[in-house]
């Protein structure tokens with residue numbers, strides 16, 4: 001049976017209610033001082049389908065910073081400009097089981113960061129972007145993938161992280177000392193901090209997920225925004241490493257390639273041109289949105305979206 005808009009809307013509403021019930025378990029990120037100002041009661045979801053169906057509940061239109069969700073777009077840009085061989089000679093493809101900002105494995109195991117979805121990997125990814133103005137290229141890409149030409153930088157969050165980002169500096173200088181990072185660490189970090197501070201809404205993220213699910217093609221224009229081979233790489237890494245050291249449990253419970261950020265966003269995609277974006281700034285200990293994860297889980301269950309589910313959307 002085809003799933004109609006009313007069924008999707010009902011699933012989102014139920015999921016949003018359940019998401020609200022777990023908000024007490026989370027805490028807004030404060031290690032980047034400006035993020036601590038977020039309204040902890042915010043919770044929103046948007047599901048978008050390539051046929052133009054859009055369903056929303058709650059705070060789906062409130063802008064927040066992408067944070068680690070930007071890692072997926074940085075990877076697209078690095079693969080587009082530097083190519084597969086260069087990028088994956090410097091970054092691995094394996095999940096870590098460690099925190100997103102961990103330094104541990106760089107010293108213990110391999111001089112290459114484990115994957116592009118953790119901070120060390122994303123800093124190297126950033127260094128691989130071969131365009132004259134990497135941040136502007138990133139912004140152009142984000143605008144096209146989110147279907148929103150108004151997407152812009154949040155200056156306050158950017159400056160706040162640049163001022164306080166000592167851990168990312170440690171990672172970048174360690175990578176430099178091991179000759180994994182080409183270029184000036186401070187310059188690369190500046191682009192990295194800016195990318196993390198680009199503002200989106202849950203609706204923008206749903207559009208992004210829908211494009212990824214549609215193999216990189218914008219259904220509104222028929223334009224191939226991202227090569228489908230690049231989409232396949234990014235989506236696979238989202239499934240394996242997109243929720244940091246909670247990726248395994250999340251894959252069992254939700255079963256959708258996803259990426260979260262400490263700003264409270266999650267982008268997910270299901271098969272057949274379905275994208276979902278959630279926003280809820282209260283995070284669990286792994287740095288993932290508690291309300292967003294719950295919403296993803298309930299929506300996936302209600303609509304049978306898990307990649308290994310037998311039902312089809």
Ligand code: GLN
Pocket residue numbers: 066067068069100101119161168196260261262263287
């Ligand atoms: N800007 C954040 C950082 O580098 C992004 C981390 C995240 O969203 N997990 O610490």
